[in-house]
Amino acid sequence: xxxxxxxxxxxxxxxxxxxxxxxxxxxxxxxxxxxxxxxxxxxxxxxxxxxxxxxxxxxxxxxxxxxxxxxxxxxxxxxxxxxxxxxxxxxxxxxxxxxxxxxxxxxxxxxxxxxxxxxxxxxxxxxxxxxxxxxxxxxxxxxxxxxxxxxxxxxxxxxxxxxxxxxxxxxxxxxxxxxxxxxxxxxxxxxxxxxxxxxxxxxxxxxxxxxxxxxxxxxxxxxxxxxxxxxxxxxxxxxxxxxxxxxxxxxxxxxxxxxxxxxxxxxxxxxxxxxxxxxxxxxxxxxxxxxxxxxxxxxxxxxxxxxxxxxxxxxxxxxxxxxxxxxxxxxxxxxxxxxxxxxxxx
Numbered sequence: 001x002x003x004x005x006x007x008x009x010x011x012x013x014x015x016x017x018x019x020x021x022x023x024x025x026x027x028x029x030x031x032x033x034x035x036x037x038x039x040x041x042x043x044x045x046x047x048x049x050x051x052x053x054x055x056x057x058x059x060x061x062x063x064x065x066x067x068x069x070x071x072x073x074x075x076x077x078x079x080x081x082x083x084x085x086x087x088x089x090x091x092x093x094x095x096x097x098x099x100x101x102x103x104x105x106x107x108x109x110x111x112x113x114x115x116x117x118x119x120x121x122x123x124x125x126x127x128x129x130x131x132x133x134x135x136x137x138x139x140x141x142x143x144x145x146x147x148x149x150x151x152x153x154x155x156x157x158x159x160x161x162x163x164x165x166x167x168x169x170x171x172x173x174x175x176x177x178x179x180x181x182x183x184x185x186x187x188x189x190x191x192x193x194x195x196x197x198x199x200x201x202x203x204x205x206x207x208x209x210x211x212x213x214x215x216x217x218x219x220x221x222x223x224x225x226x227x228x229x230x231x232x233x234x235x236x237x238x239x240x241x242x243x244x245x246x247x248x249x250x251x252x253x254x255x256x257x258x259x260x261x262x263x264x265x266x267x268x269x270x271x272x273x274x275x276x277x278x279x280x281x282x283x284x285x286x287x288x289x290x291x292x293x294x295x296x297x298x299x300x301x302x303x304x305x306x307x308x309x310x311x312x313x314x315x316x317x318x319x320x321x322x323x324x325x326x327x328x329x330x331x332x333x334x335x336x337x338x339x340x341x342x343x344x345x346x
Contacts, residue, residue: 026090033108037170049117052080088191102121103182105179117284119219123169124181129212129215132169133222134176134219134220137224140215141225151325152224184212233321236328238329242333246340263337301318
């Protein structure tokens, strides 16, 4: 992240934000409809707001529940069809119908404070950036959700590094969800509909290459509820790693050293494990690698649990979440590269 200079954004935006279009891909979010609509109804943005939801073949009545809740709350909501069901298709369907001065991507699974839209609009107007957003604050209700939130909230877990943004807005490479100026899509194109995951990172890469700027303000927050089991967390990060490969191949570049670190960890573990029988030193190196990893995980787990005011009884679950992140992501990326090599051979 880079500090935001006075003229780093290319000047103030020329168009004031009087209307906001909220775009949200939805699939089987019936249990989250009430809080999603209540959060939108509580927003203190003074302008007009439209809500565009793309339903990806929900079979739990999400679309009807959204319409009913929005009508009761007095919100202008439209439900669009997303027969493919992928997030990228749903986002593009909504963006094509959006008429706002700012297009804000939201997710039903998260919670938004009442000042979220207003702060995004003010930041966009102040900086002129094509995409603005805030920091992710993981929260949970069950013990496992709270433990995963502690792991996510640690630099060792993957998102704690964004909190280096102290003292105001900073220029960055991506933000959670994002609030976009319409010209971002005019210059950078739409979300890549060949990607199941990582479509946000891929689009933001194209946005920056097209000359746009992405600004993060740590005072803007999104409350995110993590997956409720370690297996689901592992699957989530496996898919992140799997779909990271098509993004890197498309743009012919490694997105960051951080993005390939889990792959290196998985390959190192696998190589040492394969050499144990024939190379005595491999056993010692493998034990050393996992001893260092376990010690670091324990230290960061305790620090995160204490910082969030949680019980130390969550530490074992936090320790389980760390390898779910790292091994899941690394394994997914390994499979992604194997698939790419297989396609190349064909």
